[in-house]
Amino acid sequence: MRGELSWKELEVGAIVTEPGNAAEYRTGDWRSERPVRKQELCIMCGNCYIYCPEGCIVLKEGRYETDLYYCKGCGICANECPKGAIEMVEEGK
Amino acid sequence: MPRRVALEGSHAVSEAVRMADVDVIAAYPITPQTHIVERLAEMVANGELDAEFICVESEHSAMSAVVGAAACGARVFTCTAGQGLELMHEVLFVPSAMRLPVVAVIANRALSAPLNVWGDHSDVMAIRDCGWIQMFAENAQQAFDLTLCAYKVAERPDVLLPAMVHIDGFHVSHVVEPVLLPEEETVREFLPPSEYPFPLDPDRPVSMGCYGPPYIYTEVKKAQEVAIENSYEKVLETFKEFKDVFGREYRPVETYRVEDADMLLLMMGSYAETAMLAIDALRERGDNVGLVRLRLWRPFPAEELRNVLRGVKAVCVFERAISFGMGGPLCAEVRAALYHLPEGERPKVVSFVGGLGGRDVNVEEFEAMLRRAKERVSSDELEGFEFVGLRE
Numbered sequence: 001m002r003g004e005l006s007w008k009e010l011e012v013g014a015i016v017t018e019p020g021n022a023a024e025y026r027t028g029d030w031r032s033e034r035p036v037r038k039q040e041l042c043i044m045c046g047n048c049y050i051y052c053p054e055g056c057i058v059l060k061e062g063r064y065e066t067d068l069y070y071c072k073g074c075g076i077c078a079n080e081c082p083k084g085a086i087e088m089v090e091e092g093k
Numbered sequence: 094m095p096r097r098v099a100l101e102g103s104h105a106v107s108e109a110v111r112m113a114d115v116d117v118i119a120a121y122p123i124t125p126q127t128h129i130v131e132r133l134a135e136m137v138a139n140g141e142l143d144a145e146f147i148c149v150e151s152e153h154s155a156m157s158a159v160v161g162a163a164a165c166g167a168r169v170f171t172c173t174a175g176q177g178l179e180l181m182h183e184v185l186f187v188p189s190a191m192r193l194p195v196v197a198v199i200a201n202r203a204l205s206a207p208l209n210v211w212g213d214h215s216d217v218m219a220i221r222d223c224g225w226i227q228m229f230a231e232n233a234q235q236a237f238d239l240t241l242c243a244y245k246v247a248e249r250p251d252v253l254l255p256a257m258v259h260i261d262g263f264h265v266s267h268v269v270e271p272v273l274l275p276e277e278e279t280v281r282e283f284l285p286p287s288e289y290p291f292p293l294d295p296d297r298p299v300s301m302g303c304y305g306p307p308y309i310y311t312e313v314k315k316a317q318e319v320a321i322e323n324s325y326e327k328v329l330e331t332f333k334e335f336k337d338v339f340g341r342e343y344r345p346v347e348t349y350r351v352e353d354a355d356m357l358l359l360m361m362g363s364y365a366e367t368a369m370l371a372i373d374a375l376r377e378r379g380d381n382v383g384l385v386r387l388r389l390w391r392p393f394p395a396e397e398l399r400n401v402l403r404g405v406k407a408v409c410v411f412e413r414a415i416s417f418g419m420g421g422p423l424c425a426e427v428r429a430a431l432y433h434l435p436e437g438e439r440p441k442v443v444s445f446v447g448g449l450g451g452r453d454v455n456v457e458e459f460e461a462m463l464r465r466a467k468e469r470v471s472s473d474e475l476e477g478f479e480f481v482g483l484r485e
Contacts, residue, residue: 007312013192
């Protein structure tokens, strides 16, 4: 768990002694719908990568994937995908 | 050798702050606190105290300024009263969560409306949950002593919490009393310069007071709660160190003639000194009554209170505040502390509210209150509260 410390691990007064911690902030738990990708329809156009406001689309072994630690579930990637390869699915289903 | 001098309660506080050799004072004058800062401003202007005196435009700014200075590792002081404490309210919660050892003295005052500059504990109760260590002084000597104790305990590296000393507006702040002033050397030895572990320093950058989203806020609050709970033992150690150096002893719960008592009067603040005379008078007439004073209000000394009250037939709580629609807030906490005592050891508790907005409660009225408390206990009229000295 990046940045998710127990109360005993906190510095006195929750002082932050290292820079660059914003990257540890999980925004993925804001999501009510998650993007689910059908890789067989993806033509690697890169629209999702460009339009994602969080910059949480990553290239992994030559394919685009969503980093769900940060993805807020806005659905812009699904809206912009010319092939309909991304579907927004309600969390918990 | 200590000097015995006549000092107003307010000026006893100013002397303690001067001897504590504070670095930064920020305060806004308000009755009945004014004399404390007025004297401190004089001391700084005369070169008797080498400190920054920041003239701020409000109490909100006063607390903000001392929070900033404490973050830089400065020893700081502010004081206020009544409406001023309310204007400070928002910022009070910051040094306790950021663990900055700010020290403040509050000359307790009633809250508007109607406008009233006199004393009671309405202002204290409104800021009860701000996370500070809070102590009550009942005379000028205690105001001096507890101000030193506040610095001593607040700055301990194993505490690092803000501490507040309450003195009753006018009845302590404006009364001239004999005060034993120690040598400055002794105070300097008791209070060496503070060493805050994370002062703001460009060579060792840290971020303070950061954004705390839902995933971390609970953990921060748990750490804060553990810190103030743990501070109880450190308050005891501080009182012991104080006694070793200055000879005067304080306890979180102090008692007066409680031996064999079947009714104990419990209260906070300066009216306890009047109540002692009532206890003496009633004892002379064969009534087994005694007095319990809370010196420490936060962390709440529940266990010590249980030890004192356990097995006593009845407790009469007198307080100078109302939680409207609920009753006496001090009484509610006393009752809660006693709730889990086994039947037979749990005293009956009756509640009285008085001394509001500076109204005196004299010896005869305390005697009458205790007589009425006995009636209420024997007729089982335990719910609610009664006013003291109210004209029907």
